[in-house]
Every structure is written in structure tokens, then in C-alpha cells.
Amino acid sequence: MSWNRVAVVGAGIIKFGELFEQSYEQMAAGAFAAALDSVDEGFEPTQVEAAFVATQRGTLWGQEGIGGNTIPTAIGLAGIPCTRIENACPSGSDAFRVGAMAVASGVHDVVLVIGVEKMRDKSADEGLLARAAAGHPIFTRGETAPVLFAPFATRHMHEFGTTREMLASVAVKNHHNGSLDPYAHFQNEITIDDVLNSPAVCAPLHLLDCCPQTDGAAAVLLVSAEAAERYTKKPVYVAGFGVATDHPYLHEKTSFTGLKATQLAAERAYAMAGIEPDLIDCAEVHDCFTITEILDIEDLGFVDKGKGGVASLEGDTSLTGRIPINTSGGLLAKGHPIGATGVAQIVECWWQLRGDADERQVETPNGYALQHNVGGRGSGVSVINILTNNAS
Amino acid sequence: MSWNRVAVVGAGIIKFGELFEQSYEQMAAGAFAAALDSVDEGFEPTQVEAAFVATQRGTLWGQEGIGGNTIPTAIGLAGIPCTRIENACPSGSDAFRVGAMAVASGVHDVVLVIGVEKMRDKSADEGLLARAAAGHPIFTRGETAPVLFAPFATRHMHEFGTTREMLASVAVKNHHNGSLDPYAHFQNEITIDDVLNSPAVCAPLHLLDCCPQTDGAAAVLLVSAEAAERYTKKPVYVAGFGVATDHPYLHEKTSFTGLKATQLAAERAYAMAGIEPDLIDCAEVHDCFTITEILDIEDLGFVDKGKGGVASLEGDTSLTGRIPINTSGGLLAKGHPIGATGVAQIVECWWQLRGDADERQVETPNGYALQHNVGGRGSGVSVINILTNNAS
Numbered sequence: 001m002s003w004n005r006v007a008v009v010g011a012g013i014i015k016f017g018e019l020f021e022q023s024y025e026q027m028a029a030g031a032f033a034a035a036l037d038s039v040d041e042g043f044e045p046t047q048v049e050a051a052f053v054a055t056q057r058g059t060l061w062g063q064e065g066i067g068g069n070t071i072p073t074a075i076g077l078a079g080i081p082c083t084r085i086e087n088a089c090p091s092g093s094d095a096f097r098v099g100a101m102a103v104a105s106g107v108h109d110v111v112l113v114i115g116v117e118k119m120r121d122k123s124a125d126e127g128l129l130a131r132a133a134a135g136h137p138i139f140t141r142g143e144t145a146p147v148l149f150a151p152f153a154t155r156h157m158h159e160f161g162t163t164r165e166m167l168a169s170v171a172v173k174n175h176h177n178g179s180l181d182p183y184a185h186f187q188n189e190i191t192i193d194d195v196l197n198s199p200a201v202c203a204p205l206h207l208l209d210c211c212p213q214t215d216g217a218a219a220v221l222l223v224s225a226e227a228a229e230r231y232t233k234k235p236v237y238v239a240g241f242g243v244a245t246d247h248p249y250l251h252e253k254t255s256f257t258g259l260k261a262t263q264l265a266a267e268r269a270y271a272m273a274g275i276e277p278d279l280i281d282c283a284e285v286h287d288c289f290t291i292t293e294i295l296d297i298e299d300l301g302f303v304d305k306g307k308g309g310v311a312s313l314e315g316d317t318s319l320t321g322r323i324p325i326n327t328s329g330g331l332l333a334k335g336h337p338i339g340a341t342g343v344a345q346i347v348e349c350w351w352q353l354r355g356d357a358d359e360r361q362v363e364t365p366n367g368y369a370l371q372h373n374v375g376g377r378g379s380g381v382s383v384i385n386i387l388t389n390n391a392s
Numbered sequence: 393m394s395w396n397r398v399a400v401v402g403a404g405i406i407k408f409g410e411l412f413e414q415s416y417e418q419m420a421a422g423a424f425a426a427a428l429d430s431v432d433e434g435f436e437p438t439q440v441e442a443a444f445v446a447t448q449r450g451t452l453w454g455q456e457g458i459g460g461n462t463i464p465t466a467i468g469l470a471g472i473p474c475t476r477i478e479n480a481c482p483s484g485s486d487a488f489r490v491g492a493m494a495v496a497s498g499v500h501d502v503v504l505v506i507g508v509e510k511m512r513d514k515s516a517d518e519g520l521l522a523r524a525a526a527g528h529p530i531f532t533r534g535e536t537a538p539v540l541f542a543p544f545a546t547r548h549m550h551e552f553g554t555t556r557e558m559l560a561s562v563a564v565k566n567h568h569n570g571s572l573d574p575y576a577h578f579q580n581e582i583t584i585d586d587v588l589n590s591p592a593v594c595a596p597l598h599l600l601d602c603c604p605q606t607d608g609a610a611a612v613l614l615v616s617a618e619a620a621e622r623y624t625k626k627p628v629y630v631a632g633f634g635v636a637t638d639h640p641y642l643h644e645k646t647s648f649t650g651l652k653a654t655q656l657a658a659e660r661a662y663a664m665a666g667i668e669p670d671l672i673d674c675a676e677v678h679d680c681f682t683i684t685e686i687l688d689i690e691d692l693g694f695v696d697k698g699k700g701g702v703a704s705l706e707g708d709t710s711l712t713g714r715i716p717i718n719t720s721g722g723l724l725a726k727g728h729p730i731g732a733t734g735v736a737q738i739v740e741c742w743w744q745l746r747g748d749a750d751e752r753q754v755e756t757p758n759g760y761a762l763q764h765n766v767g768g769r770g771s772g773v774s775v776i777n778i779l780t781n782n783a784s
């Protein structure tokens with residue numbers, strides 16, 4: 001593989017939360033404005049040549065089937081191409097990859113990637129579960145996200161002695177990080193007891209083991225690596241990415257202690273970046289449930305298989321630990337507005353690599369940050385992007 | 393713009409129609425198999441490194457929100473990246489562009505683009521109109537596709553003297569072409585009187601001025617231009633593409649006799665290909681309604697503004713005319729399975745440029761074919777791809 005490297009020269013998000021007062025288009029415009037504000041110098045919005053918009057559940061806001069069609073007008077750029085990217089929970093991560101390839105192809109000099117999702121406006125009657133019930137003849141009967149992930153927790157506990165306290169320690173850490181993140185949906189500290197005593201959702205996952213439903217948007221601006229220095233003295237580059245799918249049906253899984261799609265995507269991403277996992281300084285990973293973060297840090301090669309629970313409980317993944325994970329608060333505290341999530345993770349990595357993460361700032365001696373999402377029924381897809389501040 | 397050219401080395405579709413007996417995944421697999429069969433030599437399915445799947449209304453078949461996640465397993469390629477592209481009616485055309493950029497970027501050597509759409513399985517209660525009613529707070533109230541396009545017809549009639557007979561001549565031509573296309577949904581000839589006497593839908597558009605709802609799938613295989621000769625002696629290259637958006641709200645339109653998004657997309661596509669419209673030998677354009685084809689051939693520069701109706705009636709766009717349009721039968725006769733439509737148009741252009749279009753074959757002295765879709769509420773987006781058999 002030989003490709004022209006791409007740089008992120010602007011990145012921004014809006015405060016995540018229950019944003020009933022903002023339309024889908026307003027949220028996207030807010031994220032675009034934040035990304036524009038973050039560019040150090042010499043950038044005009046009209047330089048954007050093409051946009052990729054990640055939205056997973058367009059139906060919830062009437063965007064299903066009309067792509068990103070309302071976005072260009074809303075951000076003052078009517079006329080530009082605007083393509084909707086949808087790839088389950090990693091929609092935002094995948095839009096970033098597609099945007100990077102559009103720049104690397106030489107076709108577009110400046111590309112905008114926006115992730116945006118409305119999760120809270122619709123009632124249950126019109127919401128996620130109602131859509132699921134009208135959905136796929138096999139996948140969407142009786143399955144909810146906790147039901148899909150709980151078996152991974154029980155099996156991990158059975159094989160490796162992982163405990164509910166270890167799971168809970170992930171939520172405690174991420175809520176602590178979220179308390180330092182002005183953009184997080186939830187900014188309150190919680191304790192292990194809070195998690196253990198929260199209502200059961202699907203054993204062994206309790207309420208505080210689960211991410212909330214959140215509205216939000218995030219945006220990044222991509223240019224070629226050569227052009228980056230025009231806009232910033234602190235460029236961040238796309239080192240590599242990897243995407244993989246797995247059989248979507250649960251009965252076809254070969255393991256319930258790891259996500260095969262993540263393992264394969266990681267192989268591809270590290271190969272493209274030309275690095276090993278030990279060079280990653282910090283990572284934003286998909287903690288839709290506490291068990292998911294434990295699977296992720298194992299599958300991404302940060303800790304040995306089976307050791308994710310212990311590593312979390314012992315603080316290895318905290319802000320001052322060996323490999324800080326979800327410094328933004330993660331999905332558990334910052335929230336999970338699906339299409340926005342991956343792009344928001346990129347924003348956090350960008351801040352960390354530029355030294356702009358304020359109270360959440362971690363050390364980045366190697367100059368690499370990793371961003372990761374899983375999604376699809378039965379975790380059938382995983383997307384990873386690796387960023388770096390190393391110029392070559 | 394400097395980009396590495398891309399070639400189409402395989403292309404295929406399944407018979408369009410009411411495909412109740414096939415699942416979404418089966419339709420996609422059928423199209424992939426047809427594309428594989430079409431490669432002249434030396435190609436293994438496992439060479440596919442990444443897929444892009446166009447589906448517009450995933451909700452109709454439960455695919456909304458799980459991307460292309462069920463496709464890799466269905467086509468025997470579990471593990472490969474599979475990204476859903478959605479951009480209203482041009483979803484398939486845009487997936488082709490994104491796939492081409494993925495190859496041009498140097499990241500992926502072989503890319504598969506599949507367009508697939510289930511339109512017929514759901515009842516009205518669960519179908520398109522029901523989704524629309526639950527949809528966008530502004531766009532989806534009381535608007536149907538005929539309602540959006542009829543004002544363009546009345547205004548075109550008013551300004552240019554276009555008649556219902558001229559509109560009807562588009563449907564007659566496309567049904568004739570469809571009668572020669574073994575993959576078309578409708579393969580029957582019709583007359584101008586048939587169109588005029590068909591039931592009114594939204595004046596001046598009658599039933600046979602409107603495309604049907606159709607299930608279908610199509611697929612193409614993309615490689616770099618340099619690699620193309622490994623697989624075929626008749627390579628077809630991507631000469632250029634152009635995408636543009638317009639204000640989506642009808643009250644913001646500056647004209648009802650043309651589609652601004654198409655005009656702008658055409659400018660971009662011709663500039664990228666380095667050609668003028670007079671070099672196009674044949675084109676597949678978006679004839680969701682008869683009036684749309686008339687607008688298209690004007691906006692694409694094949695005939696002067698206002699002359700599209702006369703040109704159609706006089707046979708300029710027939711198989712033996714000056715600029716054959718919709719040789720496949722178009723949306724009006726072949727059908728419009730939304731996500732599949734653009735990809736199927738590419739397949740027809742590929743056949744024409746290779747001399748493989750059998751009874752529908754037209755002359756291609758210049759070696760250029762154009763493919764085009766419009767979509768979105770109020771025709772807010774237009775996507776154009778230009779193919780060529782010229783090696784440079």
C-alpha cells in the first residue's frame with residue numbers, strides 16, 4: 001500500500017447531552033463552527049470541497065434516505081458534495097476513513113467530516129426499538145444492545161475471573177475523565193458501589209455499566225499532509241486505519257471473550273501505520289458497556305487477553321496509568337450520539353496529540369493516539385483510526 | 393486535481409422486478425456473482441479488499457443502522473470492510489465515486505461497489521410513506537416524489553411550449569429500450585396514447601410518466617488503471633465525476649426549468665474528465681419522471697435549455713439518435729431500486745463502451761458514456777460519473 005498522507009487541521013465538538021432545543025442541522029453547524037474556530041490560521045470555510053456526514057439512525061430525525069442533503073445549506077456551503085456514511089456504531093469513524101481516502105486520492109484538497117446524531121427527540125413509539133421491530137427479519141427480533149453484549153461479560157468472567165468490580169472500575173474511571181471534560185454529557189464522579197447498586201439491565205450489566213442515549217455532533221477538517229503547515233504549527237496526521245467485519249450472527253461467533261472484527265481491524269491499522277500497539281500513548285475505544293472497553297483493550301493489544309479487567313481495576317488505563325483509555329469520558333460518560341461518536345473520539349485524540357486537553361492531558365511521548373468503535377448486530381464491524389503528530 | 397485513474401473490470405446486475413422470493417442479501421450476492429462472471433480472466437473473489445454498499449431506505453428491510461454489515465458474510469467475504477453509502481436517489485452513483493476514490497488513494501487495490509434496494513416487500517403501513525410521515529419536521533409533510541417534480545413539468549410547458557406528448561415520448565422510448573433489456577423490470581412497448589390515457593398521478597404527470605417501484609441489485613469491481621490489463625482486454629476507465637448539492641427547500645430554488653445541482657455537478661464532471669458534453673456517446677440519466685429526463689439532457693448540455701421535449705419527440709435520444717439516452721430502459725422501464733440504480737447505470741455504460749450491449753448497442757465513436765442521478769427532497773443533490781474506453 002502506498003498512499004499520500006492526510007492531516008487533520010481542525011477539529012471541534014458541541015457539548016453532548018439532551019439537545020431538544022437544537023435541530024439536527026443546528027448541531028452539525030455547531031460542530032462545523034467549532035472545527036473552523038480550531039484552525040490556527042488562514043482557512044476559509046469556502047475551501048471545503050466535499051463533506052462526509054455520519055448519521056446512523058437517520059430515521060429518528062427524518063434524515064433517512066435524504067443523505068446529508070440538508071447539511072450544506074445549513075452550514076453555508078450549498079453546492080458542495082455531501083455524502084452520508086453509515087456503518088452502524090462506527091459510522092463516524094468510517095466517515096473519517098472515507099474522508100481521508102478522498103483527500104489521499106487527490107480528488108479533493110479539503111474535506112469536512114461531520115458526525116451528528118439525534119437520539120433523544122423521538123418517543124419510544126417512534127424510536128430505536130420501534131424501528132428495530134420493523135426491521136431485519138432475523139437480527140432485530142428481541143435483541144437489544146445489552147442483550148448482545150452481556151454474554152461477552154459472563155463468558156469473560158467465567159474464563160478469566162473478571163468480576164463485577166472490575167467492570168465497574170471502567171465506569172468509575174470514565175466518569176472521572178468525563179468530570180474533567182466540558183463537552184461530556186455526564187460530568188459527575190461515581191463510585192464502584194454506585195455501579196454495583198444501580199438497577200440491573202441484563203445480568204451482569206447494570207445501569208451504570210451502560211452508556212446513555214445522547215445527542216451530539218463533532219467535525220474535523222482534513223487536508224493533505226503537505227498542505228497542513230499552511231494552517232497550523234501543530235499538525236496531526238492520519239497514520240493509518242483498519243476496518244474489519246465479522247459474521248453478524250451470534251451463532252457464528254467463534255469466541256465470546258473477544259471481538260474478532262476488532263482484532264482483524266487492529267492488525268490492519270497497525271500494519272498501515274507501521275507500528276506496534278506499545279507505541280500508542282492513549283486511546284479512545286468503544287465503551288458502550290463496561291465489558292466492551294475490557295474486550296477492546298485486549299483486542300487492541302494494550303493488555304493480554306483476559307487481563308483487561310485487572311488492568312482496569314488497578315488503574316493501568318487511568319489518566320496517569322500506563323495506557324490512558326477514554327480520556328474524554330468515553331461513551332459511558334461523554335455519551336454515544338452514534339454518528340458523532342467516532343468523530344468526537346478523533347477530536348479528543350487530536351487535542352491530546354496537540355497538548356490541548358487541559359486537565360485531561362496525558363503524556364504522549366511516542367506521538368500516537370488510537371480511536372476505535374465496534375458496532376453492528378453482534379459486533380459485526382470494527383473501525384480503527386490511528387493519529388500521530390510525527391511528521392513522517 | 394491530480395489523481396490516479398481507476399478502471400472498472402467487472403460489472404453485473406440481477407434481473408430487476410418484484411423480487412419477493414429473494415432477501416436483500418441474496419440480491420446483493422447475485423449482483424456480486426454477475427460482476428465476478430463478467431471479469432475476463434485471472435480474478436479471485438478474495439482479491440476484494442473493501443466494499444461500499446449503496447442502500448437508500450435501509451429501514452424497509454431492516455438494514456437501517458447496521459450498514460453493510462450483513463453483506464460480507466452473504467457474499468463469502470466475511471472480514472472485509474463494508475461501508476454503507478447513502479445519498480438519496482444517487483446513493484449508488486455516489487458509492488461508485490467513493491469506491492473510485494478508495495482505489496485512487498492507494499489504500500485499496502480492489503474495491504467492490506454494490507447497490508441494492510428492497511422496495512416491494514413492505515406494506516404501505518411500513519413502507520416509504522409511513523417512514524416519511526415519521527420523518528423530517530419540514531421535508532416530509534405531504535410531499536411525495538410526483539408532487540416535487542410536477543411543478544418542473546408545468547413550468548417547462550409554460551416557458552418552452554413543452555407538451556404532454558413530448559413528455560410521453562420519453563416513456564415510449566425508454567420502454568422500447570427496456571423491451572430489449574433482459575434485466576429490465578418492464579419489457580413491454582407502450583405508445584404515446586398509452587401514456588396520455590394512463591391515470592393522472594399529479595398533473596401533468598400520469599402513471600406512465602412515473603417510474604415503478606422495483607427491487608434490484610447491481611455490482612462493479614474497481615482496480616487501478618495500471619492493474620486493469622491483468623483482468624481484461626477491454627478495460628473501461630473512470631474519466632471523471634462530479635457531485636453537487638442545491639438548497640433542498642423548494643422555496644429557495646431559483647429555477648423550475650432546470651436542476652441547479654445537475655448543472656453544477658456536470659461542470660465538475662466534465663472538468664475532471666477534460667471533455668465537453670459533445671464527446672459523450674450515450675448516457676444513462678435520471679428519468680424518475682418523464683420531465684426529469686428532459687431536464688437532465690438540457691442540464692447535462694446535450695441539448696439547449698428548453699429543447700429537451702422537442703429533441704425527445706423527434707428521436708434525438710433514441711438508440712439510433714444523435715445522443716442515445718437510457719439505452720437500458722432507464723428508471724421508467726428498467727426500474728428504480730434506489731441504491732441499485734446508479735450502479736446499474738454504470739453497468740449499462742460499461743456494456744455499451746465494451747460493445748456488449750447486444751440489441752441495445754449504440755455507436756461509441758468518442759468512447760465516452762455518462763451516468764447521472766438526482767435525488768433528495770427538491771432535487772437537492774446530483775451525482776455524475778463519466779466512463780471511457782480511452783486508455784489515456
